[in-house]
Amino acid sequence: MKFTITRSVFLKTLNDVSRAISSKTTIPILTGLKLVLSDTGLVLTGSDADISIESRIDATSENNDLQIESTGSIVLPARFFSEIVKRLPENTMTLEVKDNFQTLITSGSSEFTINGLDANNYPRLPEISAPQPLMLNAEVLKQLINQTVIAVSNQESRPVLTGVHFVISGAQLMAVATDSHRLSQRTLDLEQPTTTDYDVIIPGKSLVELSRMLTDDIDQVELRIAENQVLFIIGQTAFYSRLLEGNYPDTTRLIPTSSTTTVEFAAPALLAAIQRASLLSHESRNNVVRLTLDVATQSAIIYGNSPDVGNVEEVLQFSALSGENLEISFNPDYMKEALQAFGQTTVEVAFTAPLRPFTLVPSEDRDHFIQLITPVRTY
Amino acid sequence: MKFTITRSVFLKTLNDVSRAISSKTTIPILTGLKLVLSDTGLVLTGSDADISIESRIDATSENNDLQIESTGSIVLPARFFSEIVKRLPENTMTLEVKDNFQTLITSGSSEFTINGLDANNYPRLPEISAPQPLMLNAEVLKQLINQTVIAVSNQESRPVLTGVHFVISGAQLMAVATDSHRLSQRTLDLEQPTTTDYDVIIPGKSLVELSRMLTDDIDQVELRIAENQVLFIIGQTAFYSRLLEGNYPDTTRLIPTSSTTTVEFAAPALLAAIQRASLLSHESRNNVVRLTLDVATQSAIIYGNSPDVGNVEEVLQFSALSGENLEISFNPDYMKEALQAFGQTTVEVAFTAPLRPFTLVPSEDRDHFIQLITPVRTY
DSSP states (O other): OEEEEEHHHHHHHHHHHHTTOOTTOSSGGGGEEEEEEETTEEEEEEEOSSEEEEEEEESSOGGGOOEEEEOEEEEEEHHHHHHHHHHOSSSEEEEEEOGGGEEEEEETTEEEEEEOBOGGGSOOOOOOOOSSOEEEEHHHHHHHHHHHGGGOOOOTTSGGGGEEEEEEETTEEEEEEEOSSEEEEEEEEOSSOOSSOEEEEEEHHHHHHHHHHOOTTOOEEEEEEOSSEEEEEETTEEEEEEOOOSOOOOOGGGSOSOOSEEEEEEHHHHHHHHHHHHHHHTTSSSOOEEEEEETTTTEEEEEEEETTTEEEEEEOOOEEEEESOEEEEEOHHHHHHHHHHHTTSEEEEEESOTTSOEEEEESSOTTSEEEEEOOOOOO | OEEEEEHHHHHHHHHHHHTTOOTTOSSGGGGEEEEEEETTEEEEEEEOSSEEEEEEEESSOGGGOOEEEEOEEEEEEHHHHHHHHHHOSSSEEEEEEOGGGEEEEEETTEEEEEEOBOGGGSOOOOOOOOSSOEEEEHHHHHHHHHHHHTTOOOOTTSGGGGEEEEEEETTEEEEEEEOSSEEEEEEEEOSSOOSSOEEEEEEHHHHHHHHHHOOTTOOEEEEEEOSSEEEEEETTEEEEEEOOOSOOOOOGGGSOSOOSEEEEEEHHHHHHHHHHHHHHHTTSSSOOEEEEEETTTTEEEEEEEETTTEEEEEEOOOEEEEESOEEEEEOHHHHHHHHHTTTTSEEEEEESOTTSOEEEEESSOTTSEEEEEOOOOOO
């Protein structure tokens, strides 16, 4: 195996694939990066057993400037190899596998020889064929991921809750996550209705890695689902994730259908006020802020307190406060993450009782995104 | 005590003073920030007992927009107070000390009440008067600090080596640091000769903090030295540091006066090659790279090796190689830090023998800056 390539092209692909590689793996060969060179191009693979990323550099594309002298394959120590490629002196690099998997990397007057491993010992990726792959808009998928992963649980005690529940049926995709204190549900309309229904749980960590790969230059993502794997195809890159086993709890019944008090806030202004109030609550043993809504005087006040440090009180700007008066306490960190997921919009907050979950929806589009936060009992 | 001020002005001064405040102090009141308001202005003070920073916001300067309602003083929890000021909603803030050192901070509709402490319990700063303060160019001082602190020792076993030795005499200031493996010495010519000679050791950590305050907008720094304190005056800010006690070793005799081999390198190119070679040496138990200089064939080769991972060999670009052939091994990290301190210049490296320290000086100005590195025995 021997090839010469433009270093920046190789490094970009190497960085993409390296996202999947962890130094903490229990399978030693997975600390390596697999390179397979055929007449048609170079394929790089990285994996941590949960996520696998495979990316292709095409031999026919002139931009890649890939010159193949002989085909073959090798596994190289990923972290170390990346460091070398980053620091090579010239814009072009040559990689050549010699006897005993010894690999020579040259660029300018710099010559590295590193010990590789036999690529035949590298685990194989599953083959996933779907009769009808789903096409998703990359920007919308990224937003959907960022809006739902915030509510994923960090606790391994209920593994299914560490994932996002995807339900695909007809012309709709629904994604929902809950850690049992809060819930975030986003739906989107598919351009083409699916002929096969899917109900899968994708690990939150996989989705976070995937969303980092969805840069502005990417338009579409192809989604293929198999029994225990999901595959996202992004241009020349294939992103595989295992699925979580088990049944996701029925979350539809958790979302209240009526309310007794509703109020609208500009999300960024409410976020800033919550952040100020949380400065105090973070210094306190129970991390809680209090919101009082008075319909008669049309006032909304947020209040944070720490016996050791002090307290904060802030009169909030709002619109359309109606229903019953309310005093409610909640974890400001849940509220912060929920509001960050809304961005620059106006949110409608709807309450039923001081100890019942309340909901947040964008005022402009109430049907596709809802968040739910469980309040905290303070007496 | 009550005043109103432009928040950005207050925050900038608060950030400067906060550099001196550590949450790890054993003296509880030093986790606080002292504010003293008189008719002429507001003085903020922070200290960790080693470093103290005092900064003044003038009442007469219109930019500060400081409106004084009543004078007084208070100590507020520094980290927490900074967080509040950063997050206040409006461009103006008001601070008012009430009964029992309770302090009210208001901005827009946000009202914080935090618990303060009696400023009379805050330690007093030393008064340092020097008959003839020294004026230093801020940019040159910053360079001098960055060039010498790299060689300061991290080991507390010989405390004097954790500082930089400043010797001021006549028209010259000499700063030198060594951790006994390497040495860095910088001298500079004073604009005005000193009438008093000084010989002091300033802690490396203090100098690092000081250099961070020397931003591009600062032209001059005034230096005053007392028996166990040094004071740097930067505009409206006074930076105090304690001095290290003890005698600094005589370093002048360590610097070789002759050499048997000399060679010149462009500092950035040599740095890049050393960084590549160190990728391998870092994977090895003894972190060492080898340099061979052959005068007859006019070649310079750097070599790094790790038995587990591989090796690297690189032919170096150089000029003016003369003297005897040489093969020498050294710690690449010392070399990297030394070369970074030179910037974009050409360096002359001078060797006497494979186990004797070698020196680096800028080719352009050999008299004001010299670094010395002790090689490593590898056989």
